[in-house]
Amino acid sequence: MCACNLPRRSFLGLLASLPLLVACKEQKEGPEDIRWGRETCAICGMIITDARYAAEVRGGPDKALVKFDDIGDAVHWLMVQTWKGEADVEFWVRDSITGEDWLDARAAFYHPDTISPMDYGYGAVPTHEPGSVTFEVMQAAVLLQGLSSRCLPVEEWKTE
16 A cells, blocks of 8 residues: 555554664664663763763674773773674774764774773874874773773673
8 A cells, every 4th residue: 555545643653663663673884873871881881971982892793783981991892802803893983072973993093191981091083183192002001001990890791
């Protein structure tokens, strides 16, 4: 039956359900929106509220997406995953200046000495700026610093 022949109430109900049907389709690549103030970080359990420091990792056998409130939590979480070195692992971070754009975490640059949600102290920017460091430098510093004392023990967030 053509939508134009549906009763008005049925047609409006069909239109209202379309976003739900689209949302049910499981995304298998790229970053996804975060429901600010409602979703929690995978390893510290804090509600993700500051878009300027959010990070996401997608990978593993099911290409699941995992969300974080700070790039440092994402770095630590990824390091214990058995599949961390696979070529198709995606790692995203928000632009700390705008809080709006997702950046490839490995290609982004990082300002140290930033006040971030879990005190790892890095904010991502899309291009090299004075004082910014590469992903590799940031990652090494975060790992050397160790896991934030506010995070859950590794056994509670490690996946296989």
